[in-house]
Amino acid sequence: MAIHFRTRIRFPDRSNQKPSGYFFFISRFISKSLSESTYDPPFSPVSKLQKAKKKKKAHGGNSNSNENPTLPLKSYLPFDFFYSYSETNPLVNPIGYRESPKFSPFGPGRLDRKWTGTSAPSAVEVNINEVLEERKRILGDPLSDEEVAELVEQYRHSDCSRQINLGKGGVTHNMLDDIHNHWKRAEAVRIKCLGVPTLDMENICFHLEDKSGGKIIYRYINILLLYRGRNYDPKNRPAIPLMLWKPYAPIYPKLVKNVADGLSFDETKEMRSRGLNSPPLMKLTRNGVYVNVVDRVREAFKFEEVVRLDCTHVGSSDCKQIGVKLRDLVPCVPILFKDEQIILWRGKKDHEEDMNS
Known part of the structure; x- marks a missing residue:
């Protein structure tokens, strides 16, 4: 008995597959041949001639319309321009510059004053009497106590929208x-x-009143209110050219000497070690309020010869600026800046006077 087997051959279903590259090319060629024009892109490019014509019409056909004809700016303010008025001592001359003085922070050709590296001095002689008379005229009659109280109540609160924050740069330009x-x-x-x-x-307070022409009517710790004056006219405000960038600080003489004046090398070394091992008088925070630091240091020098200030997280640059200010205000001698610690010595003269008394 013979047994027959039937085999069924199944061919793959290609109905759902995409056409091959050959059929795709043929179909695209036929669609192009049936179109009316030989070039029919999906999106027609927008010509740039229309945009150029609109720009010319807007500018009136003048190519120099972007140029400012008022340059260089002229300012008749009766003082020299500094980056910071309160933190710069014009009596101390720098020994070098980190950038060339020919690069003015006001921009090239934008100011009629020449930049010297630290300031832009006024080229016009200033009549102090006329300046004082003009400021008195703008301030007008003094405010009464009721008017001062009304302004203080309006602007002294922390949610006041008319506030300016003064940081480590001080009174800047x-x-x-x-x-x-x-x-x-x-x-x-x-x-x-x-x-x-x-x-x-x-x-x-002095530089705010001197440079702006206003008057401080309220002062509480680190909060100030600066009044503009009765006869102040915003339309006739002085022209103040802006600095486009912060200039690099110049190089000044070394703040701390290897051997302090009036001491030998061994005595200076001993003073520094005593200061590092002594307890800190105060701990200063970054961007804090240092209103009472000078008085605290003066009182400490009545009993101590060396004082240490803990300036952790304050920053090395701020530590040096604090040391410079304390040197002039206390006065004292900074003998060491190390690990954000400031060591101050009260000086030889004070020590001898205390010993004699």
């Missing part, structure tokens, strides 16, 4: 423009001072 911008819509400006400049608040 561009801050003057910010003050006048606030004075357009407000009679006074709230200034919150933080950092190194708070060591000498008198210096801050």
Whole structure:
């Protein structure tokens, strides 16, 4: 008996597969041949000629419309321009520069004053009497106690929108423009001072009044209110050219000498070791309020010869600025900056006077 087997051959179903490259090429060729034009892209390119014509019409056909004809700017402010007025001592001459003085932070050809590396001195002689008379005219009659109390109540709170933060840069040049911008819509400006400049608040108040022409009507610790004056006219505000960048700080003489004046090498070394091993007088924080530091150091020098200030997390640059200010305000002699610690010595003369008394 013969057994027959039937085999069924199944061919793969190609109905759902995409056409091969050959059929795709043929179909695309036929569709192109049936089109009316030989070039029919999916999106027609937009010509740039129309945009160029619109720009020319907007500018009136002048190619020099972007140029400012008022350059260089002329400012008749009666003082020399510094980056920081409160933190720069014009009596101390730098020994070098980190950038060439020919690069003015006001921009090339934008100011009629020449940049010397630290300042832009005024080329016009200033008549001090005329300046003082003009400021008195703008300030007008003194404010009464009721008017001062009303302004203080309006601007002294922390949620005041007319506030300027004064940091370690102190009273900077561009801050003057910010003050006048606030004075357009407000009679006074709230200034919150933080950092190194708070060591000498008198210096801050002096430069704010001297450079802006206003008057401090309220002062509480590190909060100031600067009044613009009764006859202040925002339309006749002074022209203040802005600094486009912060200039590099020049190089000044070394702050700490290897051997302090009045001491030998061994005595200086002993003073430094005593200061590092002594307990800190105060611990300063970064961008803190240092209003009472000078008085605390003066009182400590009545009983101690060396004082240490703990400036952890303050920063090395701020530590040196604090040491410079304390040297002039206390006065004292900084003998060491190490690991964000400031060691201050009260000086030889004070020590001898205490011993004789």
